[in-house]
Amino acid sequence: MLKKLIKIATISMISSTIVFAANFNAQAEKDRKAFVNYFLKKFENPIANRAKYFPYVPVAELKKNYIYPLKFQDFQDGPMSWYRPAKEQFAEINDFPPYEIPLDDGKELFKKPFANGKTYSSCFPNPAIKQNYPYYDVHRDEIVTIGMAINECRVINGEKPLKYGKGDIAKVIAYLADKSRGQKIDIKIPSANAAKAYEAGKKLFYKQRGYLSISCNECHVQSTGKRIRAEALSPALGSTTEMPVYRLKWGGLGTLQRRLVGCIKDTGSEKPKMQSKPVKELAYFLTYMSNGMKLNGPDTRK
Amino acid sequence: MINVKKLLALVIVGTFSATVANAASNEALIKEGRKVFVTKKLGNCLACHAVQGDPSIPQTGTIGPKLANLDTYPKEYIFNKIWNPNKTVPDSVMPPQGKSHKISKHQIDALVAYLQATTKSK
Amino acid sequence: MKRLLLISTITVAFLAGCAMNNPSATNSVDSAIANAQAKYNKAHSEMVAWGMTKKTIKKAKALAKTNPTKAIALANEAAYEADTALAQSKEYEKTWRAQVPK
Numbered sequence: 001m002l003k004k005l006i007k008i009a010t011i012s013m014i015s016s017t018i019v020f021a022a023n024f025n026a027q028a029e030k031d032r033k034a035f036v037n038y039f040l041k042k043f044e045n046p047i048a049n050r051a052k053y054f055p056y057v058p059v060a061e062l063k064k065n066y067i068y069p070l071k072f073q074d075f076q077d078g079p080m081s082w083y084r085p086a087k088e089q090f091a092e093i094n095d096f097p098p099y100e101i102p103l104d105d106g107k108e109l110f111k112k113p114f115a116n117g118k119t120y121s122s123c124f125p126n127p128a129i130k131q132n133y134p135y136y137d138v139h140r141d142e143i144v145t146i147g148m149a150i151n152e153c154r155v156i157n158g159e160k161p162l163k164y165g166k167g168d169i170a171k172v173i174a175y176l177a178d179k180s181r182g183q184k185i186d187i188k189i190p191s192a193n194a195a196k197a198y199e200a201g202k203k204l205f206y207k208q209r210g211y212l213s214i215s216c217n218e219c220h221v222q223s224t225g226k227r228i229r230a231e232a233l234s235p236a237l238g239s240t241t242e243m244p245v246y247r248l249k250w251g252g253l254g255t256l257q258r259r260l261v262g263c264i265k266d267t268g269s270e271k272p273k274m275q276s277k278p279v280k281e282l283a284y285f286l287t288y289m290s291n292g293m294k295l296n297g298p299d300t301r302k
Numbered sequence: 303m304i305n306v307k308k309l310l311a312l313v314i315v316g317t318f319s320a321t322v323a324n325a326a327s328n329e330a331l332i333k334e335g336r337k338v339f340v341t342k343k344l345g346n347c348l349a350c351h352a353v354q355g356d357p358s359i360p361q362t363g364t365i366g367p368k369l370a371n372l373d374t375y376p377k378e379y380i381f382n383k384i385w386n387p388n389k390t391v392p393d394s395v396m397p398p399q400g401k402s403h404k405i406s407k408h409q410i411d412a413l414v415a416y417l418q419a420t421t422k423s424k
Numbered sequence: 425m426k427r428l429l430l431i432s433t434i435t436v437a438f439l440a441g442c443a444m445n446n447p448s449a450t451n452s453v454d455s456a457i458a459n460a461q462a463k464y465n466k467a468h469s470e471m472v473a474w475g476m477t478k479k480t481i482k483k484a485k486a487l488a489k490t491n492p493t494k495a496i497a498l499a500n501e502a503a504y505e506a507d508t509a510l511a512q513s514k515e516y517e518k519t520w521r522a523q524v525p526k
Contacts, residue, residue: 031524038525057364207520211402211474211505213388213512217523218395223365228349230361268402270473278471392519402474402508403501 025189028198028288035289039237043070075238076296082225083232099246099298102253106175114157123153130180131295134284136194143280146173164274165258170244177297187288201285204278210268240287242299256283335416338409345405355420371423380414453492456499457484463506472513477505
């Protein structure tokens, strides 16, 4: 009798563990589907759905400047996905992409031996891996970004870590991104703590902050498809595909982390540190939202 | 009698100049309001709003409504809306620039004067 | 005795009045700055502090000796910012979920 009881208990414990393991991303999947659906619906027919999504955009502007309907992969192009003037301007700029020179530098840096004779290849034997970053490392119990992975590779090879955000680190990431171009983003949520990190990133994305009392969501979900001054607001969906990005405003390449802390500062908040826990969580959430989308970085933005 | 006449003249002149001065100061307030509206470091209102009656503002955004007929609203209503829009519309994307002390009460008064004068319904 | 009491009361009232009318009293600058700093620290630790608050406190500290009136005004402004940031965060904690697309 007792044996039987133990057996039943053991079986039910194992099966419940399996159920839980499969469910760490249940909420995130629900969120992601609704997120994608919002953007697809919004850009299905902006003229017919003007009252719901674009009440203050003049009809003439919708007719003249809006590109629609948009498909899932179209959102990789940021504001150029929906705003015709931006698309035309950037088609010209990308005839000679400004990221090409830093990308070449990145290739050189990647292949240049460290003092110990090894190269980055010792850590990244297959450079087409950007679609898996940032990932949740269950053993370390933290989010690992691609920038961290590069710096950890340097440190174990006796080199100094690079400064985050721009410069050489952005160039090396650009090389990895270029090698990963066309790969589909594949972010996993492998544990309960990973799900917690996802939720924390989600809150940072949706909760209003700063003296302007605005959130990432208010500009890059709700107001996507509208202009702030003359600037077309980019969709959050697909917003990590182009990283690292050459921004004309920066006059150089920058990483996702740099872009995120810049955006948080623009809400009137204190600028958080790159690679700090909240910023990594935000990157984790945001990249998860674009799961299944093909990478297209490095690219150019305003 | 002469004194009364003199007094009357004085009063008339005084009233007239006060009216002129008032009009002039209101003009200055309207001008200041427009500056707050279009300056990025001040109100930066043009980032989201166009203004009926002032099409010369370049590159106005399309996030908020085109502001029109604001003379039909009480001054206080517009002031409060600018001070903290979340009070009446909790999920408004419009920043509470008064409450956050990004712009001063005087600057909001100037904005109200500019908007009411510029977006007149008739 | 009565007279002494009266005089001392007047003196105390006068001194208190002086202290109140004279914000340059060192203790009020210090307490204004300490108050702002504590509120800022709380907002900062919750990652909701506003962009300029830290700088405003720094300015207040720099002026504490030379221009205490201005220093107190700056410290109070910084405290207001930190308070508003914390209150705002508490408020949006209740409502942010409604913003998530369903």
